[in-house]
Amino acid sequence: MTSCDLATILPRVLIVSRRTVRKNKFVNFVGEYHLDLIVGYGAVPVIVPRVTGVHMLLDSFEPIHGVLLCEGEDIDPSLYEAEMSVLSSEELEEIRQFHASDTAIDQEKDSIELRLAKLCLERNIPYLGICRGSQVLNVACGGTLYLDVEKEISKNGQEVNKVVHMDYNNYDGHRHDVKVLENTPLHDWFQDSLEDEKMELRVNSYHHQGVKRLAQRFVPMAFAPDGLIEGFYDPDAYNPEEGKFIMGLQFHPERMRHQDSDEFDYPGCPAAYKEFVKAVVAYQKKLNSSTNVPKGLKLDQEMENKRKIIVRSFSIARNMYATGCETPPSKLSVLEAGAEFLESNTALTIQQEKRLKQMGATVRNASSFLERLNKNEERERVARNIMGKMSIEQLCELRSFYHMMEQISSEVMERKLQDQVHEVSC
Template structure:
């Protein structure tokens, strides 16, 4: 039996969308991708019972109302329906202790779901100089380095103190709530990765490992392998119970 992996999708005025790289990453990793649309809040409990793991995908900005802030002029497009959908999915998955991998926006959703806050726009809200976090290069191109915290799940996956990542964001994590801990930062201090100390496998990354897989990036491969392994372990544990 393969694990069923729910992947959240983006919503615009006419369609639900999802980069094919997410789907291929799950298939290559030995899972069955299950695309979750916006608008299923009332069925979240049934969905989380069905899936063995959740990937919260990238996309637009989060609504600052969710962390008690007014919008700044640099805030981009928000989709309140998607925010609500994903926050409920993450909350139920955390309660069930099923694996979660938050990618880019999903990394931010994870933080907000647990009570954290975001920088709405790092370029205008952080006083010190920041790197180019919305790269102009192709999605599969790593553009800047991040430093990995010792003793973390991420360190066990990367087996390195520093890795190269791609970058497509202007929002970022600000206040990090327990049980999340920071497991990676860029040289300008932006939080690039977090993980939970209370769950089997709950990891958020600010970059897009599914895109880096197109260049057979070894760290990205190991990250998805570790995630899929956790999903299989959770699936087996539930079946045994």
């Protein structure tokens, strides 16, 4: 099998890059640990560049079989209605100075990633959020974030269990404890490394923000000693074998490695990526099975000639309806071929016959068809008028809604068809 074949077959995981400055120029990057694991488990990472306007071009990245969102700057507080009054203006300025590289808001990255997160939630596309990616997921579902974990939690009387979540002097080596909850994916992945009583892991930490109010649909998987949620997932959207995976991890399991080594701290560290890609592969298969169209039958020459005559008949009838002109006597025999086909071909279903009538394949019920056509044109004119007054944001939300309805309709229709087949077989 060639590399081109693999690129076509393997599922696609979208990853949004982060922007930084190098040699006085903006550059985009993605951590290679993420890419290595995605490739290693059998998917193709597709990097979505953080450049102006990309949030309007996400349809161009279809098909999307999975989304992995990872590091980046703080999310714009206005997107989750942050309670700014909790911290004083002096404290906020101190945060900006101490975490200067993170507090520089990147609204373009916010727009791209929130759109992708909502798309995953609407279509049940597998989603893995690491660090900032977990925060994006929570915000997309209506949750909120701490503007600064250590300052805000300390105001809640948690000084006894204070945790350092960011150590710039020991960036990769810094660790703190988290307590893992039983009967969660995180517990399954790390169970061989957990003591029954403590149920604790030591994880890395590169953040000064985190989940404050967890969105209602999610369930926590781990807590830091100060009460911060370090992992969460949607139990109703978690079944990797069936293509379901919606999860956020505040820590970076891909970077939990021994110093000067690629050996992981725990055997379970890469499990999130392994199970995520498993879900991505299953989702691709499910998507392909719902969109596959059976190949047409090969016709012999005689059948092909008959097909051409019938197609021409339908074409002439359609032109009659469109122009309102009467059919020349020389064309009547051709029209009869289409009418005869509709009347005599018992293999056509009622739905197929209705569709052919609407295309102008017969003069029967022509007036009602034209009346319906005029109504549809009027509805289209009104819809275009209304949508012409909508903002780009509103139009994108509307399109996403109908994408979701299309997916739901396809799933329900497929289920009903399967039920019918089952009834017939019984």
